[in-house]
Amino acid sequence: MPQTPHLSDAQLAQFQSQGVVKIDGLLSLQGVADARHAVLRRMEALGLWGNGKWRLDHVERPQWPATGLKPARDIGHRHPELEALIDEPAVRIAVEHLSGGGPFDRKVWPRPQILASLPNAPPWSLPGGWHVDAPRLASRLSPGLQLFAFLEPVEPRGGGTLVVAGSHRLLNAGRHLKVKAITSALGAEPFFRQLFDSQSKLACPAVLPEGRVEGVPLKVMELTGQPGDAWLMDLRILHAAAPNGSDRPRLMITHRFVPNARVPEIAEAFGWA
Numbered sequence: 001m002p003q004t005p006h007l008s009d010a011q012l013a014q015f016q017s018q019g020v021v022k023i024d025g026l027l028s029l030q031g032v033a034d035a036r037h038a039v040l041r042r043m044e045a046l047g048l049w050g051n052g053k054w055r056l057d058h059v060e061r062p063q064w065p066a067t068g069l070k071p072a073r074d075i076g077h078r079h080p081e082l083e084a085l086i087d088e089p090a091v092r093i094a095v096e097h098l099s100g101g102g103p104f105d106r107k108v109w110p111r112p113q114i115l116a117s118l119p120n121a122p123p124w125s126l127p128g129g130w131h132v133d134a135p136r137l138a139s140r141l142s143p144g145l146q147l148f149a150f151l152e153p154v155e156p157r158g159g160g161t162l163v164v165a166g167s168h169r170l171l172n173a174g175r176h177l178k179v180k181a182i183t184s185a186l187g188a189e190p191f192f193r194q195l196f197d198s199q200s201k202l203a204c205p206a207v208l209p210e211g212r213v214e215g216v217p218l219k220v221m222e223l224t225g226q227p228g229d230a231w232l233m234d235l236r237i238l239h240a241a242a243p244n245g246s247d248r249p250r251l252m253i254t255h256r257f258v259p260n261a262r263v264p265e266i267a268e269a270f271g272w273a
């Protein structure tokens with residue numbers, strides 16, 4: 001049983017200001033090992049894993065944005081070992097602490113998803129595809145939290161999701177905004193216009209972009225970590241999948257925690273019946 005995570009004052013302050021925080025060792029190592037085994041069984045069936053090693057030599061290297069794997073088709077998301085991770089007590093406590101409390105909806109996003117990519121770079125470059133998965137709410141409240149966790153080590157430039165820390169503080173103007181309206185409003189700002197501009201994609205930038213919009217400091221950050229580590233992200237944060245410049249597959253899981261109390265407003269914002 002993992003220890004109850006204690007979020008330090010610095011972590012809480014970081015979550016407030018940046019909308020994303022890393023919690024080392026949030027998931028139990030046994031739980032992660034079980035989930036990793038479930039995924040590796042599928043990788044073995046695909047010929048990508050065997051005798052305790054990755055077997056990528058016979059596979060043509062995909063080129064970003066191709067990832068070489070379709071997790072839903074090749075691995076499947078319905079694994080009890082994966083679902084067990086999001087129900088671990090330490091995860092629940094951290095998510096409830098940061099989101100203001102459960103219970104959480106399981107209809108919109110019923111189970112965790114695998115995020116997987118084979119090595120598909122160099123050169124590593126800033127990606128396109130920046131998006132959010134939830135609307136801005138007229139109440140200005142956060143729609144919920146997204147968990148990202150690692151089944152395999154993910155080092156810098158190793159395919160970890162990229163996020164624009166601080167972006168949750170923008171566009172909370174007291175009216176609903178759907179996801180396309182959010183990216184197009186952000187794209188009117190020079191910082192985001194440059195980030196979204198595929199012509200300006202720098203191969204292997206030494207430093208990830210930083211900027212300021214409406215007085216809010218913004219910073220592109222890469223979600224990296226070791227098995228068991230997790231990041232919790234406000235669902236308002238702009239984010240994108242990234243190339244995998246390492247020599248090993250990237251294996252992460254993600255899950256979106258939406259408090260039941262937020263669902264009616266999200267449904268209204270999206271225009272669901």
Ligand SMILES: O=C(O)CCC(=O)C(=O)O
Pocket residue numbers: 115116133159160161162239240241242254
């Ligand atoms: O890291 C990835 O593959 C992208 C994750 C993502 O965009 C999402 O979960 O919404």
